[in-house]
Amino acid sequence: MQKDGDMPLESDKSSVRGRGRPRAFDREAALSCATRLFWTKGYEATSIADLTDAMGIGAPSLYAAFRSKDALFIEAVDHYQRTYGGLVWSGFEAADTVRDAVQSLLLDSATALTGGVADNPYGCMVTLSAAGSEGHPKLGEIVRAARNIGFERLEARLQRAVAEGEFPRRRISPRSPALFRRCRPACRSLLAMASARRNYVRWRMWRWRAGMPA
Amino acid sequence: MQKDGDMPLESDKSSVRGRGRPRAFDREAALSCATRLFWTKGYEATSIADLTDAMGIGAPSLYAAFRSKDALFIEAVDHYQRTYGGLVWSGFEAADTVRDAVQSLLLDSATALTGGVADNPYGCMVTLSAAGSEGHPKLGEIVRAARNIGFERLEARLQRAVAEGEFPRRRISPRSPALFRRCRPACRSLLAMASARRNYVRWRMWRWRAGMPA
DNA sequence: TGAATTATATATCGATCACTACATAATATA
DNA sequence: TATATTATGTAGTGATCGATATATAATTCA
Numbered sequence: 163m164q165k166d167g168d169m170p171l172e173s174d175k176s177s178v179r180g181r182g183r184p185r186a187f188d189r190e191a192a193l194s195c196a197t198r199l200f201w202t203k204g205y206e207a208t209s210i211a212d213l214t215d216a217m218g219i220g221a222p223s224l225y226a227a228f229r230s231k232d233a234l235f236i237e238a239v240d241h242y243q244r245t246y247g248g249l250v251w252s253g254f255e256a257a258d259t260v261r262d263a264v265q266s267l268l269l270d271s272a273t274a275l276t277g278g279v280a281d282n283p284y285g286c287m288v289t290l291s292a293a294g295s296e297g298h299p300k301l302g303e304i305v306r307a308a309r310n311i312g313f314e315r316l317e318a319r320l321q322r323a324v325a326e327g328e329f330p331r332r333r334i335s336p337r338s339p340a341l342f343r344r345c346r347p348a349c350r351s352l353l354a355m356a357s358a359r360r361n362y363v364r365w366r367m368w369r370w371r372a373g374m375p376a
Numbered sequence: 377m378q379k380d381g382d383m384p385l386e387s388d389k390s391s392v393r394g395r396g397r398p399r400a401f402d403r404e405a406a407l408s409c410a411t412r413l414f415w416t417k418g419y420e421a422t423s424i425a426d427l428t429d430a431m432g433i434g435a436p437s438l439y440a441a442f443r444s445k446d447a448l449f450i451e452a453v454d455h456y457q458r459t460y461g462g463l464v465w466s467g468f469e470a471a472d473t474v475r476d477a478v479q480s481l482l483l484d485s486a487t488a489l490t491g492g493v494a495d496n497p498y499g500c501m502v503t504l505s506a507a508g509s510e511g512h513p514k515l516g517e518i519v520r521a522a523r524n525i526g527f528e529r530l531e532a533r534l535q536r537a538v539a540e541g542e543f544p545r546r547r548i549s550p551r552s553p554a555l556f557r558r559c560r561p562a563c564r565s566l567l568a569m570a571s572a573r574r575n576y577v578r579w580r581m582w583r584w585r586a587g588m589p590a
Numbered sequence: 591t592g593a594a595t596t597a598t599a600t601a602t603c604g605a606t607c608a609c610t611a612c613a614t615a616a617t618a619t620a
Numbered sequence: 621t622a623t624a625t626t627a628t629g630t631a632g633t634g635a636t637c638g639a640t641a642t643a644t645a646a647t648t649c650a
Contacts (some may be wrong), residue, residue, distance in 0.1 A: 209638080226597065396617060439608095599645095602641080613630085
């Protein structure tokens with residue numbers, strides 16, 4: 163019972179039908195609902211009443227299924243990455259060359275984060291949730307960790323490209339930190355792509371500003 | 377008395393010493409303090425108690441000087457732009473060529489928004505405050521308006537550059553919206569600078585991630 | 591059929607939210 | 621000094637915050 167906090171995630175037992183009264187709502191659907199609510203309103207601005215209203219359940223049911231507001235938010239971040247992460251990373255992972263991979267990442271993220279996909283909220287849930295994580299250390303740590311996943315994926319792909327000789331290793335200033343040192347040769351060869359992404363983002367921002375559909 | 381809402385900002389009368397008991401605190405210093413608090417914690421997560429504690433005044437004094445939490449926040453956004461806007465825009469305004477102007481904007485914003493200046497909070501107060509503006513329409517409108525100022529400054533500078541023949545007007549796809557159409561020729565000639573900024577930002581993000589000083 | 595177990599519905603809990611009534615203190619004007 | 625005016629300090633407003641106690645409903649196991 164006390165070890166509950168050490169369990170990874172999904173400390174929910176009723177995925178298999180258990181002993182007592184069965185749950186009357188779809189846990190995954192409720193989590194999805196909560197995720198979109200946190201995404202649009204932010205952690206602080208989303209109240210338990212907002213959540214229970216949107217999920218269509220009572221507060222005790224929420225607390226029985228998800229231990230607390232904090233735990234629900236942490237699970238929502240995980241759900242967000244599992245559900246919407248593909249919009250940003252699927253092209254990156256599927257690409258054959260490092261150049262195509264980074265190009266997909268830049269273009270796909272520009273699309274996904276500016277209203278390009280269905281009726282998803284604007285922006286990145288993780289980035290937006292970073293505001294207000296001051297004074298909430300545990301939650302800030304979760305958000306920071308989630309943010310670093312992207313860095314690590316990109317770094318790993320670039321390292322692989324260097325190891326496989328996809329672009330040459332170069333000697334550059336030793337004062338630069340490691341990630342900068344690794345990224346620089348790749349970025350230099352990706353100038354045109356960066357230009358395309360920048361213009362694309364600006365175009366989408368214009369439409370956003372003007373209230374036009376994506 | 378009812379027209380108070382129509383007054384532009386700074387509906388404060390005691391800049392000149394008036395009739396009654398004089399104010400015992402520095403209004404501008406208190407506003408600065410509130411600005412940094414909103415900047416770090418966000419609008420929703422910052423309570424009146426947080427504000428009065430940090431300002432060192434009582435709640436009635438806060439409400440006497442700044443009409444409400446909303447009004448205080450609006451004034452804080454204005455204060456933010458007046459006080460910290462120069463970190464991002466001074467180089468832009470002082471530059472002789474449009475290229476130097478945009479280069480300054482990109483590099484200076486990268487520095488200012490990632491902890492490059494003194495002990496300022498990370499990120500842009502206006503951008504971060506956008507999260508949670510859902511369901512708070514008046515406040516969201518303020519934030520959106522503040523955000524557009526940057527677009528308009530950049531657009532105006534590019535238009536001026538085109539008008540003065542600093543780079544040639546080109547025929548491009550008529551399907552592109554106006555801002556995109558205007559920015560494209562400029563951006564095309566600014567590729568190298570964009571690369572520099574991208575690497576610079578990534579370098580600063582690395583240091584931020586690692587908890588290193590800027 | 592009980593007994594055990596789990597979920598739901600109602601009705602809160604104390605704490606904190608943004609905000610203010612009230613009395614008092616400090617100033618200008620008459 | 622007397623009066624009007626404004627600010628401050630104390631104490632509190634109703635509302636909402638996250639979270640729960642309690643009783644009841646619904647299920648499995650013996």
